Amino acid sequence: MKQFKILSVCLLALPFFSCSDVKTDDGLETKVEELLARMTLQEKIGQMNQLSPGNADEVAALVKEGKVGSILNITDPEQVNKIQDIAVKESRLGIPILMSRDVIHGYKTIFPIPLGQAATFNPQVAEDGARIAAVEASADGIRWTFAPMIDISRDARWGRMAESCGEDPYLSAVMGVAMVRGFQGKSLCDPTSVAACAKHFVGYGAAEAGKDYNSTFIPERVLRNIYLPPFEAVAKAGCATFMTSFNDNDGIPSTGNDFILRTVLRDEWKYDGMVVTDWASATEMITHGFCSNRKDAAQRAVNAGVDMEMVSGSFMEHLEELVSEGKVSEATIDNAVRNILRLKFRLGLFNNPYVQTDQSVKYAEAHLAKAKEAAEQSAILLKNDNETLPFTGKVRTIAVVGPMADAPHDQLGTWCFDGEKEHTQTPLRALREMYGDRVQVIYEPGVAYSRDKRTSGIAAAVAAARRADAVVAFVGEEAILSGEAHSLADLNLRGAQPELITALAATGKPLVTVVMAGRPLTIGRQVEESSSVIYMFHPGTMGGPAIADLLFGKVVPSGKTPVTFPKMTGQIPIYYAHHHTGRAPSGHETLIDDIPLEAGQTSLGCTSFYMDAGFDPLFPFGYGLSYTTFVYNKLTLSATDLKADGTLTASVDVTNIGKRAGTEVVQLYVRDKVGSVTRPVKELKGFRRITLQPGETQTVSFTLPMSELAYWTRRMRKEVEPGEFTLWLGTNSDEGPSADFEITK
Structure with missing residues (x-):
């Protein structure tokens, strides 16, 4: 019997590798401040402007005048080099242009959509896919992409679920961090690295009725417990940029929401990256009914904490006037431009803005194999x-x-x-x-x-x-x-x-x-x-x-469902980490075709289920079979009485009782039985892929710090509450042996 010990990933402590880290490289900040001091207000505002390419002569003129910070969707390396030549040699300050493109799950070599990558429960797959995408895209001069999308997605009617990592905050965080590592590589200034962009900040996946761009109504506690954790994880892992989402939450569009952009992102998380709007989301606040006109939209977006405006142009039109009127301070503009310049320095664009990468990397055999x-x-x-x-x-x-x-x-x-x-x-x-x-x-x-x-x-x-x-x-x-x-x-x-x-x-x-x-x-x-x-x-x-x-069995299936599969659309939203009602399912259900005529009104038991669909989904979260069979036995805990600062080791024996080798995803779930607010029936806290030969048994151990059981409590503090917990180790969110433990004061 082999023993493998698995350390639970502490997402917020993952390192960020860059050639110029602002926290340790005072030289970078000096360069930013020296350049900022030389800039006119108009040149600063120009850095906050992202264009989609139009007339080539007009774009060239704007670049020469220092009125462009970033350009979208140019994939011709010769054109990229021409624009950079104008920016570096003909503009007054020689600030290079940041070239950007949606490179979501591959550039030329296309990987499974992000939801498919999440189904692997293998962060290395996500990292490899993003690295290959970065290598191929950077060969055409693209140095900024708008991925990963780490919106929690619990409504399959929403088409952008495809672009997400599914319904679970932990899985989304792990896969999102892996994608950031892949896109950005070991050093952002490596010419094959691409700046990642965490999107959409925040709550977009909860669009009402699954209709894209729709409003969301997420209270702060749910926002902090469910929707923010993946973004915090990638922020701490060094994700270079964030993108605001299209939706309004509780009536406030994200692009104008200073609570998420300043209070949470800057003040609480100490994020020093750059924030960009989604496509025209600044001026779309007019359509929302949140802003009266384009000038108002520019004012609200910048004051809320946006650094760069994608394509809608209201910053260029109105920020200079807004500064002169005292409605936007130049200090606010300076902070935005610092974030933009810092990124360009980190990417090494001031040293080498040109495309020199070998074009043969596209569809490389190694890429196709991955x-x-x-x-x-x-x-x-x-x-x-x-x-x-x-x-x-x-x-x-x-x-x-x-x-x-x-x-x-x-x-x-x-x-x-x-x-x-x-x-x-x-x-x-x-x-x-x-x-x-x-x-x-x-x-x-x-x-x-x-x-x-x-x-x-x-x-x-x-x-x-x-x-x-x-x-x-x-x-x-x-x-x-x-x-x-x-x-x-x-x-x-x-x-x-x-x-x-x-x-x-x-x-x-x-x-x-x-x-x-x-x-x-x-x-x-x-x-x-x-x-x-x-x-x-x-x-x-x-x-x-x-x-x-x-x-034909050369490969054995190992994927798991990253989202819950509904039996019918009317069950949506459906997800495993739901809360129990006061009348939770008791195991008894009478479906509609089995109800006797003239049955009594309370004869069905008065529990929470659909008469035409029952209690359960078609397939639960984390579900997936193999060509062999895995059996779980001997779940043990290192302790059953712990302190809030303690650590628990949970172990289980997994045996392949079939005739074929296979890979299993062992999943760790926890339930906080009683809290100051109601808690989910289960929450994923770890997973591990293991490969077993026929008849082989492995003991799989997870080390779980009790700090990872912290949540935003009734007091709106993130803390570990004492109480009773149940832990499961199993093959999906519905199956697996369990054991209880307690956290004491």
Whole structure:
């Protein structure tokens, strides 16, 4: 029996590597102050202005006049160098331009969407993906990206869930920190490093009804306990920039919210990075009804704590006048510009603003290998009746059907501006190229694309299924159906896809359904009809080879659900870390079709559940099967009576009782049974991927400081309250042995 000790990650103590750290390098601050002292007010305001490129001559003129601090969306390195040449050699002060671009889950080599990366429960995957994206993007002169998105996402109707790390603050924090490390590398001044941007600050993922840009209503305690922790983690880890969110919370738009931008970010967290608005979110405060005009919007945004305005231009138009009127102090402007200049110095732009990186890094073999590994680990096995998977030698002919089997564009997923479908390796291509010598592949899509309502192709797909030993149906949603401004009220499979699955199931052939989507879909019926189900949040460039190796057992599934899967849309929002009501579920539920006629009004038990959906989700958070079986035994705690400053070690034996090697994600959950305010029924506090050979047992130990059980209490202080707790170590948020302990005064 092997023993492995796992130290719980203290997120707020992770190091920030840079070539010029303001906390230790007085020279950096001297350089910033010397340059700031030479700047006119107009030049300062120019640094606060971010442009989207328009007329080249107009942009060049503005750069020469010192009226631009950053430019979005230029991906031609020659054009980047021309603009930098103007900024450095022709503007009065020679301040370089910060080039930026949305590089979310890859630049050319596309990794799984962030929700898929979260499904790996492997921060190294997130770090590798961000590092590769930075290397490829910086080759075109991009030195600032708008990722990671660490909004807590508990409503799958919201399309931007795809861009998040899911519903859990701890998982989002760990993955977000890993992405920051990847983008920024060991030194920001390395020319292959890209400044990260934590977004959206804050609460955007709680948009009412899952409708993008919608209002949120998050009280301060919930904000601090749920939505702020991932942002605090990446701030302490050195994330170079923050972005304000589009939403208003309790009536105050984030771009004008001095509580989050000054009180929390600057005063409490001592953050010295730069804050940028989201696209035009400064002037959108007029539409919100929070500002009367563009001048008012500029005043409120800057006074709230915004440093740079993305594209809407109100700072350039009005800040000089606002300073002269005494409505914005020049000291406030100076602080904003300090943050911008500090970033440019940290990035090494003053030393080398030009693009010199080798263009051959794009689609490098090592990059493609990492993207395949990420896609493999992101795949979640939801069902596998009768060991349908992996395919054995008995399977000689496979029918490949469905609209996502050969959809090179849609496989890349949302928010993927620079990925090229010509480089995408689809499942159909991969199965033919990698396993065509072992099996005959018959391809009939059945449905042309995910929204296609035509059923005329289903008969040909059924005929192909009847000729095959097994059927693999690739269904889901196109890339355009998730992402920003792509909310849905209905999460069922679109078009004729449900009819396709039903028809294939009726053939009696083993049916493997592979879902590729940007969010959890309500696929309960398809799960019932299928022999095996694999879920892949849009897997990126190398999704095809990954799924091919998974189907044939060269790779064993290890992904876990980073969000709770609802049975039906009406259950949303649904998440594991909910609070109990005063009438919590008791285990008894009477569903609507089982209610007797003229039943008494209280005969159903008066507990909290849906009569048409019951208590539970379709799949809980942290759920995912393997081609083998893991058993948990002998949970032990190092102590059962601890002080608030103490440390607990929890251990459990995990045994692979199957015939195949496999990787399991061991998950640690804790419940604070009684608090000064009600507490979640479970909270994730740690996880670890382990690989076990058949018959092997490992003892997995987590070291948990009691300080990590602190929360914002009734007194609005972050503190560890004494009381009774339960700890679980298990395979998902619903299963696993438990033990109790107590924190005493």
